[in-house]
Amino acid sequence: MARWPHLITALVVAATLTACANSGMTLTTPDVKYTPTAAPAVAATVLPESVVGDEVRTSGCIEPDRLANCEIKPGECYPWSWAANTDPNQVAGSEIEIPKDSGPRKYATGTTILNSKKVPVAYIVGAGDILDFISARLCMQGAYLNTINQVRRDGPLYAGDTLNLDAHTIVSVGDENGVVYKNEAPDPIPPQH
Numbered sequence: 001m002a003r004w005p006h007l008i009t010a011l012v013v014a015a016t017l018t019a020c021a022n023s024g025m026t027l028t029t030p031d032v033k034y035t036p037t038a039a040p041a042v043a044a045t046v047l048p049e050s051v052v053g054d055e056v057r058t059s060g061c062i063e064p065d066r067l068a069n070c071e072i073k074p075g076e077c078y079p080w081s082w083a084a085n086t087d088p089n090q091v092a093g094s095e096i097e098i099p100k101d102s103g104p105r106k107y108a109t110g111t112t113i114l115n116s117k118k119v120p121v122a123y124i125v126g127a128g129d130i131l132d133f134i135s136a137r138l139c140m141q142g143a144y145l146n147t148i149n150q151v152r153r154d155g156p157l158y159a160g161d162t163l164n165l166d167a168h169t170i171v172s173v174g175d176e177n178g179v180v181y182k183n184e185a186p187d188p189i190p191p192q193h
Helices: 003-021 129-137 144-148
Strands: 049-052 055-056 110-113 120-124 163-165
Touching: 129 144, 144 163
Parallel strands: none
Antiparallel strands: 049 055, 110 120, 120 163
16 A cells, blocks of 8 residues: 555656647757857877887878878867778777877866877876877867776775776776776777787
8 A cells, every 4th residue: 555655656757748848838958159269389299109019100191091191270179980890900890099188177187197109008097087088188088988997896996996098008097996807808809009
């Protein structure tokens, strides 16, 4: 018998919502204007080279020759695209993304760790950081960032966590609250260091 009050409440709420939906009421959203801010004055960046096996592969952004060097203007991110099925340098169907740190911001206050070519390879999570803001700061797709971290991480961000940013260290860099998980790697992944 104790279920009846809950069932009756649920039916009343459903009937009320249905009546509101069928009343002809329309919801309007206010007009919001977006005003972009100027990007900081920084010299254009040439895409870095990454060593894969015995060959040097340069990520590029000129179609159809994606191996050509290109310059990225201030405030722009490296382009993203799907990888060819036969490309050994891919992560689960995506071309390898090269992070570009645009600097700390609200909800992305952590520290980047750079390789010898000044390319971010890891990120130390700051207090209050949120993954979407971190991925925007680093010019990386959020889904890609999750994919390259899924092996050694399992859930939320904690201050002090290490996020992997390098597709060649998926199985060796990253932790969650001091714990290193051993989850299944995405398929395929490039050769690992």
